[in-house]
Amino acid sequence: MQFSTQLEEKFHRLAQHYPVKRSALVPMLLFAQDEYGFLSKEIIAEISRRMDLTVLDVEGTISYYSMLRTKPAGRFHLQICTNISCMLRGGDKLFDHAKTKLGIGNGEVTPDGLFSLEEVECIGACAWAPAIQVNYDFHHELTPERLDQLIDEIQRVSRV
Amino acid sequence: MPSQPSEHEVRVLSRRFGLPNSASIDTYLANDGYRALEKALKEMTPDSILEELKVSNLRGRGGAGFPTGMKWSFVPRQSPKPKYIVCNADESEPGTCKDRLLMEYDPHQLIEGILIAGIVVGSHQGYIYVRGEYRYLIDILDRALEEAYARGYLGKNILGSGFDFDLYTHTGAGAYECGEESALLESLEGKRGIPRIRPPFPAVAGLYASPTVLNNVETFSSVPPIIVNGGKWYAELGTPRNGGTRLFVLSGHVKRPGVYELPMGTPLRKLIYDVGGGIIGDKKLKAVIPGGSSTPVLTADAIDTPLDFDSVAKAGSMLGSGAVIVMHEDTCIVRAALRIMQFYAHESCGWCIPCREGTNWLKKTLTRFHSGGGREEDIGLIEDLAKNMLGRTFCPLGDAAAMPTIAFVQKFRNEFEMHLAGQPCPFEKHGQLVGA
Numbered sequence: 148m149q150f151s152t153q154l155e156e157k158f159h160r161l162a163q164h165y166p167v168k169r170s171a172l173v174p175m176l177l178f179a180q181d182e183y184g185f186l187s188k189e190i191i192a193e194i195s196r197r198m199d200l201t202v203l204d205v206e207g208t209i210s211y212y213s214m215l216r217t218k219p220a221g222r223f224h225l226q227i228c229t230n231i232s233c234m235l236r237g238g239d240k241l242f243d244h245a246k247t248k249l250g251i252g253n254g255e256v257t258p259d260g261l262f263s264l265e266e267v268e269c270i271g272a273c274a275w276a277p278a279i280q281v282n283y284d285f286h287h288e289l290t291p292e293r294l295d296q297l298i299d300e301i302q303r304v305s306r307v
Numbered sequence: 308m309p310s311q312p313s314e315h316e317v318r319v320l321s322r323r324f325g326l327p328n329s330a331s332i333d334t335y336l337a338n339d340g341y342r343a344l345e346k347a348l349k350e351m352t353p354d355s356i357l358e359e360l361k362v363s364n365l366r367g368r369g370g371a372g373f374p375t376g377m378k379w380s381f382v383p384r385q386s387p388k389p390k391y392i393v394c395n396a397d398e399s400e401p402g403t404c405k406d407r408l409l410m411e412y413d414p415h416q417l418i419e420g421i422l423i424a425g426i427v428v429g430s431h432q433g434y435i436y437v438r439g440e441y442r443y444l445i446d447i448l449d450r451a452l453e454e455a456y457a458r459g460y461l462g463k464n465i466l467g468s469g470f471d472f473d474l475y476t477h478t479g480a481g482a483y484e485c486g487e488e489s490a491l492l493e494s495l496e497g498k499r500g501i502p503r504i505r506p507p508f509p510a511v512a513g514l515y516a517s518p519t520v521l522n523n524v525e526t527f528s529s530v531p532p533i534i535v536n537g538g539k540w541y542a543e544l545g546t547p548r549n550g551g552t553r554l555f556v557l558s559g560h561v562k563r564p565g566v567y568e569l570p571m572g573t574p575l576r577k578l579i580y581d582v583g584g585g586i587i588g589d590k591k592l593k594a595v596i597p598g599g600s601s602t603p604v605l606t607a608d609a610i611d612t613p614l615d616f617d618s619v620a621k622a623g624s625m626l627g628s629g630a631v632i633v634m635h636e637d638t639c640i641v642r643a644a645l646r647i648m649q650f651y652a653h654e655s656c657g658w659c660i661p662c663r664e665g666t667n668w669l670k671k672t673l674t675r676f677h678s679g680g681g682r683e684e685d686i687g688l689i690e691d692l693a694k695n696m697l698g699r700t701f702c703p704l705g706d707a708a709a710m711p712t713i714a715f716v717q718k719f720r721n722e723f724e725m726h727l728a729g730q731p732c733p734f735e736k737h738g739q740l741v742g743a
């Protein structure tokens with residue numbers, strides 16, 4: 148399997164950073180996921196082959212890391228923090244609101260594949276709580292109203 | 308972001324925050340950037356650098372507060388093995404979001420601190436391990452690294468000194484446990500982040516079983532100002548044995564949450580009321596978690612505790628990562644205890660049975676308790692379960708879950724008792740939960 152030129156370049160650079168090959172594994176998996184949306188059997192097999200590791204070993208590593216996934220998420224993955232600092236500022240109300248608004252539960256994807264939802268642990272935005280990440284983008288000090296606007300905006304932009 | 312600066316701040320590490328293009332090497336160079344490196348390479352020896360660090364009383368900002376100079380001096384410099392510098396940018400302790408700013412607004416200060424560690428222990432290679440969620444910071448750091456290479460501050464023969472150093476970013480992929488030093492090293496080796504038994508400590512056998520210096524982002528970032536201005540100057544900013552300033556993260560029920568740089572030893576009252584503007588709705592203070600979710604809660608009467616490692620320890624808690632989480636009178640402590648335990652149960656890597664089982668049993672018991680199904684004997688059970696986890700695991704995640712739980716039960720037993728009265732949670736009125 149050949150990855151995109153961009154990803155191949157990334158892998159090539161990564162390989163030069165470590166005296167021990169396996170060190171590049173987790174970044175490779177995450178970068179591949181960023182491009183393909185999830186880690187398919189094919190991607191896992193290819194990365195295992197390149198790293199001289201068994202598929203089982205790589206799958207064992209994948210299962211440890213919460214950001215790595217073997218099933219597709221939505222195009223916009225909403226990660227809502229409900230940990231202590233966010234909870235004190237209404238993070239769980241925000242999470243409940245998102246469930247109702249999107250009509251999906253934790254870990255689910257909307258039927259059109261546009262959104263997925265995940266309740267997450269502290270994302271490092273505690274002083275600007277409640278906070279969420281949409282894919283890698285942070286949104287701080289959210290209210291249910293601002294979350295609605297954000298979701299509506301994504302829907303509007305994605306339709307055109 | 309960052310927060311509006313406060314007049315009470317003493318800005319040493321954060322003094323370039325807010326300058327135009329503060330992350331660029333030009334801004335850095337125009338504001339004392341890489342002067343410490345020059346001084347370290349041209350005027351100092353590894354021993355004199357270590358001496359300054361020891362005098363500075365800089366203690367690790369990652370959580371444990373271990374003296375940095377001492378940690379660096381444990382590295383066997385004569386060892387024939389390669390040595391590594393690893394920067395812990397995993398920042399996952401709930402309540403903590405300060406390293407993020409140091410990387411976003413002043414990445415070169417961090418790079419310079421890491422380089423100085425390299426000079427001291429004779430290392431030529433380092434990694435910045437950044438939590439996966441902070442992808443945008445990897446981009447910022449990579450750009451800064453590129454600039455540093457281009458200007459001769461990284462790579463071969465740095466500033467004509469003959470000293471070589473290569474530095475790379477490395478992304479994690481979601482795991483609190485990978486902030487623990489030995490699990491981080493496993494993760495950096497491409498494996499599941501499972502802790503290692505110690506000794507040997509990383510200083511002797513760390514990354515690839517080689518001597519390794521591992522410090523927090525803020526710790527490394529504190530080194531350049533110490534080298535430029537001297538250890539004595541830095542020490543005097545703080546309190547005895549607690550040198551300098553640190554970035555406090557103020558969150559929860561305050562009017563002005565934010566990240567503020569204040570001298571070590573700043574009283575909690577000053578942080579909450581003067582810097583943070585007081586409690587939202589001018590409500591009464593109930594409790595403060597002083598150093599991130601792993602640290603035991605303090606009651607409102609600890610309000611005059613000076614925020615340095617030793618004073619907070621004397622008050623029965625820990626300064627930890629400097630994340631001060633404030634809770635007002637309407638907060639349900641049982642619920643706070645439960646949410647924190649949910650986190651540890653989720654993040655326990657499962658390697659040590661007392662932690663894996665203990666966190667899950669505590670989560671279940673606290674869940675039942677909070678939802679109104681608690682029994683009187685559960686209060687003792689929660690405390691007992693937590694106490695039995697202490698000291699029985701490879702890494703301190705088990706302790707990090709147990710210690711706050713014990714404190715919640717011991718200091719707020721009355722709130723646990725209030726939940727026994729049959730109704731679910733006495734603090735949840737009309738669908739209004741804890742909080743704003």
Ligand SMILES: Cc1cc2nc3c(=O)[nH]c(=O)nc-3n(C[C@H](O)[C@H](O)[C@H](O)COP(=O)(O)O)c2cc1C
Nearest residue numbers: 367368369395397398399486487488522523526703
């Ligand atoms: C479960 C656990 C999580 C930790 N997470 C972090 C972290 O995210 N960042 C950090 O710097 N230190 C973290 N630490 C502390 C590190 O193990 C280590 O002590 C620290 O990075 C050393 O740096 P310092 O001496 O500069 O503080 C964690 C410790 C434990 C037990």
Ligand code: FES
Nearest residue numbers: 228233269272273
């Ligand atoms: S607790 Fe939500 S970002 Fe830290």
